[in-house]
Amino acid sequence: MDNLFTITWVVQDEEAPVLLREYLKEKQISKAALTDIKFHGGALFVNKEEVTVRKSLSAGDEVQVCFPPEQKSESMDAEDIPLEILFEDEHFLVVNKPPRMPTIPSLYQPKGSLAAAVLFYYQEKGIPATFHAVNRLDKDTSGLVLIAKHRFAHSLMSKQQINKSIKRGYIAFVHGHVEKAELTINSPIGRNPDSIIERMVRDDGQPSITHFKKIDYCSAYDFSVVRLKLETGRTHQIRVHMSSIGHPLLGDDLYGGKMGLLDRQALHSEETIFTHPFTGEKIKLKVDCPKDMKDLWK
Structure with a gap:
């Protein structure tokens, strides 16, 4: 059990x-997780003795949960790609994803993903984990990605996502002079029926709320710098919302941005705040x- 997450x-x-059983339920270990532990190589210990969920606990007992080994997805290969790691412990990894790197491999870009880089890192460090991204960024969006090292950690962070207790801050460069110092965009977002990729503001879309503050205007290139916070996490939300008010992102040709200054959307996930579920x-x-x-913002 030494090589398992415990x-x-x-x-x-x-x-x-x-x-x-009840104790583990309070610790947010689900029935599905217990079934996985029972049938796929995990174990439960009380005071170093292997037990079942029917074990009665007393004050001072040491409870240890050993999670089953994780299998790497067949669709993901490990690749020797450098990682910029900002935080790491036995449960989580936070990395700074560069632009033009997909979070996971796709049919159009099967190589060079963040997932492949993380799997190689795990392989080199002897970490028995597969890739669990708590958040994903578009290929051309740079910045912070939070990764769980095991299923239980991922489950706990997914609950924080649902509760909106994970806070993320973004910085973007948008075309034109944004007149308002602060603005909340509350416009529902749905699929564009004419595209398999593009989203749009539409009355029957999902509720979507973006807050932004203007922090600078660069007159030489006619773009504004804005910081953004999301209340919801819709696909392409920032890109769609900023385009909808007449200020598409630089380099975002999908939503009306021009490619002259940047060849990718000028969007960066600069801040992440979360409560560590174990500490x-x-x-x-x-x-x-x-x-x-x-280089543009000088």
């Missing part, structure tokens, strides 16, 4: 007596925008 708790006075620590990470954006 989590250990000590039962507190106020938690006992309790059956292990309770508030993690706040920030990273500067990449060189192509910095």
Whole structure:
């Protein structure tokens, strides 16, 4: 069990007596996870002795959950690609994804993905994990990607996503002089019926809310710099919303942006804030925008 992801708790006075099944339920380990542990090579221990979920717990007992080994997806190959790691522990990895790198491989770009780079890193470090992205970025969007190292960590962070307790900040360069210092765009987004990729603002779309603040205007190239926060996480949300108010992103030809200054959308995920589900620590990470954006914004 040494090479498996394990989590250990000590039962507190106020938690006992309790059956292990109920104790693990309080720790947000689902029935599906317990089934996976039982039938796919995991194990449950109390005071170093392997037990079942019917075990009765007392205060001071040490509970250890060993999760089953994870299998790498057959569709993903490990590739020796450098990673810029901003945070790492036994449960999570946060990396700064460069522009033009897809988060996962696709039919159109099967090589050079972030997933492939992370799988190679795991392979080199002897980490028995597959790729669990908590958030994804478009290929041409740069910035912070939060990755879980095991299924349980991914499950807990998915709940934080649903509860909107993971906060992300973006910076974008948009065409024209944005007049308002601050604005909330509350416009539903749905698919463009004429495209398999493009989204659009439409009355029957999903609720979508974007907040932005203008922080600069570059008159030499006629673009504004805005910082954005999302209340919802729709596909292409920032790109669609900014285009809908007449300020598409530089380089975003899909939504009306021009390619003269940048050959990709000028969008960077610069900040991530989340509460670590195992330690309770508030993690706040920030990273500067990449060189192509910095060179324009001087």
